[in-house]
Amino acid sequence: MRATNGSAKKRSRKRLLKKTKGYWGGRGNLYKKAIETYIRAMAYSFRDRKVRKREFRSLWITRINAAVREHGISYSRFIRGLTVAKLDINRKMLAEMAVNDKPAFANLVEMVKGKVGASL
Template identity: 45%
Template sequence: MPRVKRGTKRRAKRKRILERASGYYLTKSKLYRSAKEAVERGLKFAYSGRKQKKRQYRSLWIVRIGAAAKLNGLSYSRFISGL
């Protein structure tokens, strides 16, 4: 059976994690285990943040459209139902 060498894959994986963690504080950017945890946590927050951003923009649009509708003597709901 031939010998299996996994050094390059492991190095590439560690390098990818540490590159993503560059700019993090203290050991979170230096040590692989801490960096991995920090990167995973960051990705989790980034995922939920993308959803929150959509919600925030929707509420902002509703406020702006509602304000413009009020200037023309309409409520937001009447304006939307009239579209």
């Protein structure tokens, strides 16, 4: 009796089809289509983990910009003021403050306004 890879092959196919369960049409049931779809899905997920970081940074900047404009200053001047004042706060925390802790953010903006006026 000769040995084959039957059980290993079956296990491999089963594992892949389990991962593609729920995909549209034959993409979840047909092995060849499932492989193609799975490889592409993994490529997209790898790429989009990087894109998510970009999108969040963009969101934080938009929130900070909206909040500082309420206080009569632009985003770029605000960030410049933070640099001049040697305040090292990342954009994620600034956006969080702008949304959830308006009084503290207002204090920060007033402090930065003083520094920006002095440096320009």
